[in-house]
Amino acid sequence: MKSLTLDHASFWYPATESPALRDVSLEVAPGEVVALVGALGAGASTLLLVAGDLAPRMTGGRLEGTAARRDRSGIVLPTPWTQVSGMAFTVWDEVAFGPANLGWPAHEISRQVDRALERLELVPLASRDPATLSGGELQRVIIAAILAMDPGLVLFDEPAAELDAEGACTLWRLIRVLAKEGKGILLATSALDALPEVADRVVWLEQGAVRAVGTPDLLAEAAACEAGLGTSVATVWRDSELPEPAPLTIIDAVRRWR
């Protein structure tokens, strides 16, 4: 079974007539990283809420079609400060908040928390008060907190928004490691330049509907670049009217120049 299967899913927020998602069918296999790209309001965040069983259960509204998950899902929201429990004295406690809520035995909580802290390079911050952390540190804490719950499907909504370049690189590497461990990953991001290295598939959303699905090469195509969804290299290449096909990454461009 797939980690996630959306079958002709359409979703309406409460008191709205036009759907935020229109007839979306999508599968995420275990070990696969699927990236959602699109302009603001394209429906990527809504799709994640539906995939994570938060919409319509928590948000209200109406879902048509089906959304099925094989395992428990975990979602990293774009604003870390609203995802903090506020009930922890230390970063360690904050990461343990979710596993404790699941009722796991203390030794298992301890094992998962220590592992998540190591993965996000948070061990030096383990005894810090979460209220004293920077936005980027807090984002890493929340990612660790979600991973400590060992979800089979991990949903990321703009996970690099608060991170510096180094933190973002660590995150992208971690996402590939998680996929290698068999977790399904669904990732909504505007960090398009990272996707060729991170994503197995790219889903282009437009006004709540799937416009195109493909490999990350999609981000070098003319239509994507015109819509502002091309990688930086592909966009510059096309703006400069250099010969087709446009390279996807800097490495591709260097190869072409040589």
Add this chain to the structure above:
Amino acid sequence: MTGLRLHPFTLLAIAGALPALAWILPAPVGGAWTAAVALALTLTPGASPGNTGIGSSPDRRPGFVVFRTAVLTATPFWLFLLLLHDVPTTIAIGLRITTMVASFVWLVAALEPPRLVEAMIAAGWSASVAYLLAATLSAVPGLKTRAQRIVEAQRCRGLSPRGGIPARLRALRALALPLILSALHEVDERALALETRGLVPGVRRTPLAPPPDPVLERAARWALLLACLAALVRRLIVASPT
């Protein structure tokens, strides 16, 4: 409290018993005693100024900040009572209200919500109920911080909270609306976030570090309850016609 670090249930019991006794015991002596005790508690080292949302001044002991908050919060009640009642009634009710206010301010300052959650989980309460209660108690400093951020943002846009009454009213309106709207918006986001962190009904949360609950404190809580009941019974017997 910092020195003693009382169990959260003990703090709740004290903060509940004092107002109860203030209303049960004969006025004004009973109210005077309970108000004095409640105000004295606000001066204890365990009452952290950070939790009241009022910053501490370098020239003042931290406890005094909590005391000042309690007095400033209770003062308007005295003024209203004086407008509505004669002096003896004002004193009687004012002391009781002061006890309630001071007890609550002390509780908010002294009680650490994470310890309360751990204590409630260890006592068998559901995690959702424990979180709800603890989040309510931690809402005061959260709203204070948010209000401060909004005031600073309004200042950047040229709206000063100082000046005459019309200017202050304008500043208050500019503060209140974003404060309420942003708080309501955050409730939605936080509900989603807590759901993603596994805070759902029907699952028994694992206590991570339940605070110690010594026999002496448990006995003290029962003693407080019995004292309230005894005072109530005595009051009813004394007040009833023989």
